[in-house]
Amino acid sequence: MPDVASSAATTDATLRERYGGEVPVGIRSGVGSDDVLALLYRHRSVRRFTDEPVDDATVTAIVAAAQSAATSSNLQAWSVIEVREPARVDAIARLSGDQQFIRDAGVFLVFVADWARARHLAADRSAPADAVDYLESTLVGFVDAALAAQNAVIAAESLGLGTVYVGSVRNAPQQVAELLALPSGAFPVVGLGIGHPDPADAAGIKPRLPQSVVRHRERYRPVESAEVERYDEAVRAYYRTQQQDRGWLQGVLARVRDRSGLHGRHTMRAALRRRGLASR
Amino acid sequence: MPDVASSAATTDATLRERYGGEVPVGIRSGVGSDDVLALLYRHRSVRRFTDEPVDDATVTAIVAAAQSAATSSNLQAWSVIEVREPARVDAIARLSGDQQFIRDAGVFLVFVADWARARHLAADRSAPADAVDYLESTLVGFVDAALAAQNAVIAAESLGLGTVYVGSVRNAPQQVAELLALPSGAFPVVGLGIGHPDPADAAGIKPRLPQSVVRHRERYRPVESAEVERYDEAVRAYYRTQQQDRGWLQGVLARVRDRSGLHGRHTMRAALRRRGLASR
Numbered sequence: 001m002p003d004v005a006s007s008a009a010t011t012d013a014t015l016r017e018r019y020g021g022e023v024p025v026g027i028r029s030g031v032g033s034d035d036v037l038a039l040l041y042r043h044r045s046v047r048r049f050t051d052e053p054v055d056d057a058t059v060t061a062i063v064a065a066a067q068s069a070a071t072s073s074n075l076q077a078w079s080v081i082e083v084r085e086p087a088r089v090d091a092i093a094r095l096s097g098d099q100q101f102i103r104d105a106g107v108f109l110v111f112v113a114d115w116a117r118a119r120h121l122a123a124d125r126s127a128p129a130d131a132v133d134y135l136e137s138t139l140v141g142f143v144d145a146a147l148a149a150q151n152a153v154i155a156a157e158s159l160g161l162g163t164v165y166v167g168s169v170r171n172a173p174q175q176v177a178e179l180l181a182l183p184s185g186a187f188p189v190v191g192l193g194i195g196h197p198d199p200a201d202a203a204g205i206k207p208r209l210p211q212s213v214v215r216h217r218e219r220y221r222p223v224e225s226a227e228v229e230r231y232d233e234a235v236r237a238y239y240r241t242q243q244q245d246r247g248w249l250q251g252v253l254a255r256v257r258d259r260s261g262l263h264g265r266h267t268m269r270a271a272l273r274r275r276g277l278a279s280r
Numbered sequence: 281m282p283d284v285a286s287s288a289a290t291t292d293a294t295l296r297e298r299y300g301g302e303v304p305v306g307i308r309s310g311v312g313s314d315d316v317l318a319l320l321y322r323h324r325s326v327r328r329f330t331d332e333p334v335d336d337a338t339v340t341a342i343v344a345a346a347q348s349a350a351t352s353s354n355l356q357a358w359s360v361i362e363v364r365e366p367a368r369v370d371a372i373a374r375l376s377g378d379q380q381f382i383r384d385a386g387v388f389l390v391f392v393a394d395w396a397r398a399r400h401l402a403a404d405r406s407a408p409a410d411a412v413d414y415l416e417s418t419l420v421g422f423v424d425a426a427l428a429a430q431n432a433v434i435a436a437e438s439l440g441l442g443t444v445y446v447g448s449v450r451n452a453p454q455q456v457a458e459l460l461a462l463p464s465g466a467f468p469v470v471g472l473g474i475g476h477p478d479p480a481d482a483a484g485i486k487p488r489l490p491q492s493v494v495r496h497r498e499r500y501r502p503v504e505s506a507e508v509e510r511y512d513e514a515v516r517a518y519y520r521t522q523q524q525d526r527g528w529l530q531g532v533l534a535r536v537r538d539r540s541g542l543h544g545r546h547t548m549r550a551a552l553r554r555r556g557l558a559s560r
Binding site: 015064088118122142150151155183213256262265 | 322343401
């Protein structure tokens with residue numbers, strides 16, 4: 001039986017890292033000792049993997065978890081493409097910011113917003129599928145894919161594996177779609193590298209904004225600069241442990257300034273339309 | 281210590297429900313005995329709650345889990361509004377398909393795609409925020425909010441609570457945004473009712489498509505009608521246990537046929553623009 005007191009102490013330490021030193025009031029009241037919460041709290045992206053493979057049965061267990069996530073009206077408007085062939089993984093890596101950890105992961109999954117399946121079923125029955133053309137349908141596909149992907153992450157981590165999301169599969173969605181033979185109506189949402197974490201990796205738990213900034217009671221409360229400045233310091237302290245000199249705010253400002261922060265994704269609307277999701 | 285053999289047997293039974301009788305090959309190999317996987321596999325939406333409240337500390341623990349999910353470039357482009365005041369909950373319920381379980385939940389959370397925060401921080405520093413106007417930014421906000429919401433679901437379920445997603449908060453996003461005082465750039469993605477499940481509720485685990493339909497190896501494989509017809513039967517068998525006569529395919533065809541299946545959400549693009557997310 002696990003030692004509940006020591007498990008609670010570990011969760012408390014995890015939460016201190018998660019919030020950069022400050023634990024939200026109320027969280028020490030015993031619920032934090034739950035093992036699943038501890039697993040969720042200690043999430044980090046893993047970008048250094050060992051050579052140990054991720055076998056087929058493991059991916060089967062992970063995809064079953066992904067499928068168990070909620071999906072809008074049980075439409076299941078998503079698919080996942082499991083990529084293992086080195087040449088294909090390498091081609092995706094080159095199109096996705098040339099990030100080496102994509103090649104190093106034991107398996108690479110691409111979660112796809114998938115209206116091709118419903119369209120195909122409608123076409124087989126000579127039924128129209130006009131509602132697919134609306135932006136609402138694109139968003140449902142993206143949300144369904146994201147919910148599934150997040151369950152995959154939790155499942156993988158529960159098995160001792162590490163994961164890293166790769167949003168840059170959207171940098172060149174047309175080429176990625178061709179590599180995966182995606183039909184019209186299927187669009188890459190996010191990649192997920194899964195593998196065995198390199199024990200020598202020193203990356204830790206990245207602090208998040210204070211809960212008071214993200215959680216609003218009844219009505220939205222605009223952020224105060226002092227809250228963000230304190231958080232920026234917590235992020236700086238984290239990056240110092242990684243031998244990096246960076247905070248949070250500069251990254252946010254660079255991302256929103258102009259379309260150069262979008263890595264080519266300012267053409268997303270045209271890319272979706274070209275791939276059969278008119279998003280009107 | 282938990283009995284591993286009986287835990288594996290329970291997980292196996294859960295998976296039979298999840299896939300409508302057939303368990304994907306490979307999943308019996310031992311990994312299925314993991315407790316976290318079992319929790320993920322047995323997810324169901326809960327729409328009947330007891331009167332027992334969901335206290336503040338519990339929501340704090342759940343939001344900490346939501347914040348621990350990955351977020352694109354650590355932007356944290358989401359917020360959550362916790363709604364408890366009965367009049368506000370009732371107003372949201374009326375705007376969201378008038379579903380009684382929204383009122384019955386112990387607490388109602390609205391996950392929001394939030395670029396208002398970054399815009400506010402940029403404006404305070406007289407910096408531009410032009411990249412917010414692209415559809416890619418809208419999608420990042422939706423995906424960030426979905427990843428956070430899914431972690432909230434897992435956290436709540438690990439505490440013995442039940443959850444139900446409410447996509448219909450997007451039926452009337454302008455009015456919902458006003459009720460929550462959302463600033464320009466913040467948009468409701470999905471609601472989440474959380475509460476103590478009514479033990480008398482007979483709802484079970486809804487079958488999903490066979491893994492062979494959703495999981496593709498290297499390249500997308502179009503669905504075959506026979507696979508869907510078998511699945512439709514499994515869904516019919518599930519609904520029979522709920523005293524309902526319905527399958528899967530008819531629902532999909534009705535949803536994609538024309539914009540009437542979108543419950544007013546065919547205006548999503550205009551609604552986003554009006555709420556400060558130009559989505560161009």
